[in-house]
Amino acid sequence: MQSAPPDPELLAAVTDLGSALRALVEASVRTVVDPGELRGVATGVRALTERLEAAQRGVHQLPALDDPVDFRRVFNPVSGVGSALAPPLTIHQANGGVFARTSLGLAYEGPPAFLHGGMSSLFMDQLLGAAAVAAGLWGMTARLELDYRAPVPLLTPLEMRAHVTEDSGRKTVVQGIIALAEAPDRALVEARGVFVMPRRDKAEAYFSAITDASGQAAPPGRPTDATAVEPD
Amino acid sequence: MQSAPPDPELLAAVTDLGSALRALVEASVRTVVDPGELRGVATGVRALTERLEAAQRGVHQLPALDDPVDFRRVFNPVSGVGSALAPPLTIHQANGGVFARTSLGLAYEGPPAFLHGGMSSLFMDQLLGAAAVAAGLWGMTARLELDYRAPVPLLTPLEMRAHVTEDSGRKTVVQGIIALAEAPDRALVEARGVFVMPRRDKAEAYFSAITDASGQAAPPGRPTDATAVEPD
Numbered sequence: 001m002q003s004a005p006p007d008p009e010l011l012a013a014v015t016d017l018g019s020a021l022r023a024l025v026e027a028s029v030r031t032v033v034d035p036g037e038l039r040g041v042a043t044g045v046r047a048l049t050e051r052l053e054a055a056q057r058g059v060h061q062l063p064a065l066d067d068p069v070d071f072r073r074v075f076n077p078v079s080g081v082g083s084a085l086a087p088p089l090t091i092h093q094a095n096g097g098v099f100a101r102t103s104l105g106l107a108y109e110g111p112p113a114f115l116h117g118g119m120s121s122l123f124m125d126q127l128l129g130a131a132a133v134a135a136g137l138w139g140m141t142a143r144l145e146l147d148y149r150a151p152v153p154l155l156t157p158l159e160m161r162a163h164v165t166e167d168s169g170r171k172t173v174v175q176g177i178i179a180l181a182e183a184p185d186r187a188l189v190e191a192r193g194v195f196v197m198p199r200r201d202k203a204e205a206y207f208s209a210i211t212d213a214s215g216q217a218a219p220p221g222r223p224t225d226a227t228a229v230e231p232d
Numbered sequence: 233m234q235s236a237p238p239d240p241e242l243l244a245a246v247t248d249l250g251s252a253l254r255a256l257v258e259a260s261v262r263t264v265v266d267p268g269e270l271r272g273v274a275t276g277v278r279a280l281t282e283r284l285e286a287a288q289r290g291v292h293q294l295p296a297l298d299d300p301v302d303f304r305r306v307f308n309p310v311s312g313v314g315s316a317l318a319p320p321l322t323i324h325q326a327n328g329g330v331f332a333r334t335s336l337g338l339a340y341e342g343p344p345a346f347l348h349g350g351m352s353s354l355f356m357d358q359l360l361g362a363a364a365v366a367a368g369l370w371g372m373t374a375r376l377e378l379d380y381r382a383p384v385p386l387l388t389p390l391e392m393r394a395h396v397t398e399d400s401g402r403k404t405v406v407q408g409i410i411a412l413a414e415a416p417d418r419a420l421v422e423a424r425g426v427f428v429m430p431r432r433d434k435a436e437a438y439f440s441a442i443t444d445a446s447g448q449a450a451p452p453g454r455p456t457d458a459t460a461v462e463p464d
Contacts (some may be wrong), residue, residue, distance in 0.1 A: 013267035013274075020277040021260055025316045027284035028253055030306040032296070032445075035245035037283060042245075043250040044280045048273050052259035059338060059387050060345050064264070075261040076324030077340055077348055084257045085317050085339055101267055107289060107317055108309055112442045113292050116309055117373035125350030141349035144378045151372065151438055155291050210344045213264075 006065045006072065014065060014074055014082040026105040053058035057213070064213035071133055078126035088193035089123060089160070091130045097163025100132045101181060104154050120178055123160060124191035128174040131162035132195050135170045139195030147190045157181035162191075170197040238304065246297060246306055246314040253316035258337040289345070293463045296444075296445035303365055310358035321355060321392070323362045329395025330363045333413060336386050344392060347384035352410055356423035360406040364392035364427050371427030379422045389413035398425045402429040 024045075057063065065074045065082075077085040087108075087174070100123075110116030125144055132138055146197040152158065161184075162176030172195045177187035198206065204219065212218040256277075263270070263417030289295065297306045297314075309317040319340075321332040331354075357376055364370055384390065393416075394408030404427045409419035430438065436451065444450040 009267045013270035017274040019268045020274040024281045027281045030288040031284035032287045035241045038245035042249040042252040048258045049259045052263035055264045118354035121353035122350035146376045152265040162408045
């Protein structure tokens with residue numbers, strides 16, 4: 001089944017709001033304005049929230065822009081253009097694997113001026129899953145292993161890469177790294193993930209309640225948290 | 233050295249803005265308002281961002297409320313009261329370990345209606361680090377391993393636990409799980425982390441540029457991405 005292309009006007013608006021929210025989140029951790037001004041901004045934030053809450057989807061209803069079969073998930077918390085939590089990572093296909101380039105703000109901080117260790121694992125999980133998808137495979141994360149070689153600096157150009165190293169039936173093994181863009185061969189973080197396609201009965205149990213934006217049953221045949229990969 | 237208590241007025245305002253932002257982020261992924269309204273909200277968001285950007289700290293300057301020696305990090309992306317990315321997890325000490333209870337919104341979604349696999353690893357990294365801190369130890373994440381037994385549902389009460397299993401000099405091993413609050417002994421996700429205290433020369437190299445809010449040199453002696461743990 002060919003999926004319908006996303007509504008361009010809605011996609012542009014969701015992308016615009018995602019960008020605006022990301023800048024607001026980063027400003028909120030860097031600001032040193034006084035408590036009165038923080039309270040004033042919080043009041044403004046609540047008024048905007050009310051406008052968005054005027055009409056909402058349910059937890060089992062996919063966003064109108066999403067298509068899990070095409071791996072399009074606009075609110076994915078790592079790669080979604082509409083997600084305020086996501087940098088977002090734009091994942092490209094190259095050299096038999098995938099890569100992403102980014103620079104991360106203080107909102108992602110763990111130790112002072114460095115990336116939170118758990119954020120490295122979050123980004124790697126997404127990138128490893130995307131490498132499986134790019135290789136025509138997919139699965140849900142079954143195991144994830146990370147070795148932290150050196151801290152990852154914030155506000156610094158980074159390169160993340162991943163490629164499938166093993167593919168046996170329902171199981172795919174993927175490896176990846178996080179490095180400085182200026183030293184892409186020295187891994188700061190190394191990751192290995194095992195992705196397993198759930199058996200049909202499990203997939204049905206997990207996703208039977210999922211509907212599309214119109215409310216029609218739409219349990220995805222290939223549900224995943226991976227996202228669209230830009231062609232080479 | 234005893235650290236100064238945080239400014240209560242500033243802490244309350246940062247907490248208020250953090251809560252408001254979290255609700256805005258969740259509303260932004262659940263809303264189905266039309267593109268024009270999304271654009272209008274984005275314009276409002278940008279105006280609020282400008283107000284926060286009127287005065288900002290630098291990347292090496294700690295927030296006024298933070299005290300890494302006390303493990304107080306108000307913008308920590310997992311447990312920080314001021315972080316829009318954080319649920320936030322409130323981490324308690326009990327039974328020789330730590331635990332947190334939470335329920336996660338659609339902003340954290342991976343597969344439809346379930347938690348993103350990388351989010352499980354992010355939360356576990358934080359909780360495992362907090363267990364080390366609660367045991368009087370600390371370190372930076374050196375290795376993290378996760379086994380995903382079953383998907384973690386969104387909008388469902390969860391319990392996360394962790395405890396130190398091994399402590400040998402600079403190295404601490406911690407194990408933890410994510411479970412449903414109603415079935416706390418059945419692990420949906422199992423995690424194991426190795427935390428290592430960096431050697432003095434490395435710690436100095438990593439953190440020598442860090443200053444306190446007033447701009448005075450304040451390289452933390454025990455830098456960590458862990459956070460305050462509520463006493464039993």
